[in-house]
Amino acid sequence: MKKIRCLIVEDEPIAQEIIETFIGRLPFLELVAKTNNVFEAYDELSRNAIDLIFCDIEMPQISGLEFLKSLPQRPQVVMTTAFHQYAHEGFELDVTDYLLKPIAFERFLRAVQKVKERFEAKEILGQRRQGNPEISLPKPPVEETGTPRSNAEEHIFVKEDGNLVKIQFTDIQYVEAMKDYVKIYVENRFIVTYLTMKKMEESLPSAMFARVHKSYIANLTKIKGISGNMLGLLSNVQIPIGMQYRESLLERLGHQIVVR
Template structure:
């Protein structure tokens, strides 16, 4: 199981890292000091289990878990017992109170491992399952919820994206790669037409001479993404 630790206390990180090394079915993929770092990793990697503190600067552990579209298994590790009810309402595997003995830690891990093995045997989601119609992006120290339908297009800027939407007064700048964001969007609605641009087909107005018109904006498309244009329109004019 690929796991991630999220805790703002260096000592807590070290203890969890040591415990994880003693459990043969756990593979530590990273340790984060805050939710912002964790969001980046969760968007770029497949994580099966997270060990998460609750009281952290900025976004709390509860807020982080609530925001995840595809939630891995979660074990909260915290010094505050008053958040236990909130934690279990998020269907977490376990709620550990610091300081945590290795025996208690192993019990929680075994429970997570059993759930992980059971989930692997579950059938894949069918076409009748209701997909999510929104996503969360981190910007200006907030997790911002944006409906897929409101997004007009997305511009990639190295490790950031600039996201344009009809209900926003200005574009949102978020630290995530365009590839990672593309994987969160429905493939029948959003199309990568250039290494730096993704467009929402529902807002597309016209295509002409290597340019795509969306509202008042003109987006370039690349010959390298000609297949995406063909899937979108049937042909290029």
């Protein structure tokens, strides 16, 4: 995989220096430019091919959020800020991750690994033959009463690189939407398949899975807790909770998890 070309848009000199240092530690990242204002950032984007923007929210004249909303074609974005209340709006813009200052290297690494996974998934999709039809997933077996079974040992088949892959429901951590594709995170890897989010949601047992965001489905048995608008999973991954899904999610979970 080619190096991920980065742009830092950050008006705090110390934060800018920390991000630059962290980028330099990772061989798959390349710093193309850094700036302390969005007007220079526009120029850099017009001159250079940028894959990833590290963008502060509290910027002079134009905020980072306004800057991102104004971009007709947005690279992947990792937001950086000292204020957690912007997380929900950031994820509505489909940012890859959200880093709270002061930024620790371990947390930075987790964020750029997400970026790297998205690029790897994009490369996989680009290598596939065009025109593969969406696979019809088998429906859960039906009991004599006509209601779907919720047996945890059941599974689905999805197409990956032209092959059918069997996935146990109990292995699925969460599902992420990628336009006409979905990324299914299992115990130790992810699977990218040509499938709509709606079709995926219909194919999973509702007793075990819940839509928590327009771009995410979570396995309820893998949830560790909720902090603000973020859902923590047992695998130490956090995914956003959409406002329209939060109330129903809390009702389903009851008092089984910690809400902060």
